[in-house]
Amino acid sequence: MNRSPLHPITDADIRTYEEDGVVCLRGQFDADWIARMLAEAVAQLDQPDGFRVEGEAGAEAGRAAALAKSHMARRNDTFKAFVEESPAAEITARLMGLDEVRFFYDQLFIKEPGTHAATAWHHDLPFWPLDGNHVASVWLALTPVTKATSGLVYLAGSHKWGKLYRPVPAVPREGFAFPEADAYEECPQFHKEFGNPDHRFLAWNMEPGDCLVHHPLTVHGAGDNASSDQRRVALSCRFFGGDVTWHGQRTVFQVPGSADEMFEVGAFPGNDDVFPVVWRAAA
Ligand SMILES: O=C(O)CCC(=O)C(=O)O
Numbered sequence: 153m154n155r156s157p158l159h160p161i162t163d164a165d166i167r168t169y170e171e172d173g174v175v176c177l178r179g180q181f182d183a184d185w186i187a188r189m190l191a192e193a194v195a196q197l198d199q200p201d202g203f204r205v206e207g208e209a210g211a212e213a214g215r216a217a218a219l220a221k222s223h224m225a226r227r228n229d230t231f232k233a234f235v236e237e238s239p240a241a242e243i244t245a246r247l248m249g250l251d252e253v254r255f256f257y258d259q260l261f262i263k264e265p266g267t268h269a270a271t272a273w274h275h276d277l278p279f280w281p282l283d284g285n286h287v288a289s290v291w292l293a294l295t296p297v298t299k300a301t302s303g304l305v306y307l308a309g310s311h312k313w314g315k316l317y318r319p320v321p322a323v324p325r326e327g328f329a330f331p332e333a334d335a336y337e338e339c340p341q342f343h344k345e346f347g348n349p350d351h352r353f354l355a356w357n358m359e360p361g362d363c364l365v366h367h368p369l370t371v372h373g374a375g376d377n378a379s380s381d382q383r384r385v386a387l388s389c390r391f392f393g394g395d396v397t398w399h400g401q402r403t404v405f406q407v408p409g410s411a412d413e414m415f416e417v418g419a420f421p422g423n424d425d426v427f428p429v430v431w432r433a434a435a
Contacts, residue, residue, distance in 0.1 A: 153184045157239040161246035169247045169288075173311035173370030176356045177363050180239055181292060186360045190294040192230040193260055193385050196221055202260075203323050205269045218269035218377075219262040220322050225389075226408050231258055235389055240363075241431035244288035244391040247365055254427040256280075256287060256390040257407050263302045263377040263384045271302070271322070273342045273373035275310065276390075278319040278333050280368070281401045281412065282421070285311075286394030287368040293358040294385040301384045302377040304364060307342060308352040311369035319403050333402035342373065391430065396420060 157180045168175040196202065202221030224231035234240065235255050245253045263269050276289065297303040317339035321328050345351050356364070366372065377384050398415035410426045421427060 154182045172308040173367040174306045181361045217264045217267040222259045225258045240290040250393040252432040253391040253393040255430045259388045271374040277368040283399045284396035287392040289390045291364040291388045297358040301379045302374045306354045307371040310371040311367040
């Protein structure tokens, strides 16, 4: 399994990340990583935790049809190894121009064939207790992904709009957003704007091992998995460093082991126990 990116992160990749707020990188993870993570991801369908859609046509008996689950790396050695030993952290550091990055959290998204579980348009920062630009998410395709199988669609440049949209969880819950974030404006239903020439929508057909890396304010969403036979599995890992500061909780989202009082608002949350450094440039 490769520790470093299989291909150099180019100046063109960095420019695309900065300008569009997202970049698609091909083939940076070897087949062993994909096989290992796909097996561990699919095994999560049999676990009772996470946010699940049950009883859809595509689900095997007794299994969730869609699963969204977070923080696996804090309790599962395979996901932990991916965070610490795969090239994911280095990829984000190079795109953000940082000498080191810390692990924020990991998240798994599975949608079985034929599952109605669109990912609503959103951007990530309003869900989190952080401020700053230097948080990047690596969304790694573990299966083939197209727009029809719920591939992500991004709005190029939306990370520069100066907007914060109200964070709405996949399964709406009373009290999810705290008053400050609840007052943010509603994120528009951008699929109704697909024909609008003022917007540049970005989507990719991806193979297992391709990844998307996005800025915390880049707006994105995904449709249902309309395929009759293709499962869609993606592992999203998030890393931060550089200009990030603690904002305080905007929603009930909390990284296990962290608490609001542990961090000073406006200061870098450099707690090695909760947010360990997982990649550092060679001296
Ligand atoms: O995979 C999905 O449907 C959602 C992914 C996402 O929103 C993210 O990784 O930030």
